[in-house]
Amino acid sequence: MEERIFVKDKKATFICPDCGFSAVRDVSAFLTIQTKVRIRRTCKKCGRMDSVLLERRRFARKPLSFAGLYWKLKNTEIQGFMTVEDLSRSGVRVMIPVYQPLFPGDLLGIEFRLDRGAQPLIQREAIVRNIHEKSVGLEFLSMEHTDSLGPYLAFL
Structure with a gap:
């Protein structure tokens, strides 16, 4: 590598x-x-x-494989399962196995569980930044991680 x-x-x-x-x-x-x-x-x-x-990224990315859910904030008919592929302080890359009409600029709600401790549920709102086939790059709307995600990200 x-x-x-x-x-x-x-x-x-x-x-x-x-x-x-x-x-x-x-x-x-x-x-x-x-x-x-x-x-x-x-x-x-x-x-x-x-x-x-x-x-040149501002924050290091951690490769992962967490199952989760996503939904489009303005059209809840667009929703489904996703896999978190990597995670950083500023965003997440997810794989969406089934085609959905998503475009850069769309706002999504996402949720997934961490792989540590009691496996806390993490919920965030994010904006679609880029799409490459089934892989979708999302930027968190807020980088304030006061829940269990904050300490998790501190060790990246």
């Missing part, structure tokens, strides 16, 4: 997997690029060469 380097304050810390040498570099020139950014790096200490993926 390709190594991901996270960006913070327009800088990225590159750590050589062989010798542990680290270097902080300004990556601001890459932040406006809309596609995946792969950077070739050469360790100044041991000379190892490889490439890494520059991760």
Whole structure:
């Protein structure tokens, strides 16, 4: 699997997997690029060469597989089952197995149970940001997670 380097304050810390040498570099020139950014790096200490993926997301995503439900807020006839594929502080990616007329900008209600402790029920409202076949990217309308989701996300 390709190594991901996270960006913070327009800088990225590159750590050589062989010798542990680290270097902080300004990556601001890459932040406006809309596609995946792969950077070739050469360790100044041991000379190892490889490439890494520059991760520009504000929050890390956690891959998951939770069953849940969704419904369109303005048309409750559009509803069904979903699988949560990944989760972050700002949103969630879900897989909807049956075609539904959803479009970017639609508002959905979603609910799913966490896999820890008493498996608390999480309910959120979200906006559809993108759709790729059966995979739907949703952004939470609020990033204040005062329920069980807050502590769960703190360990991502």
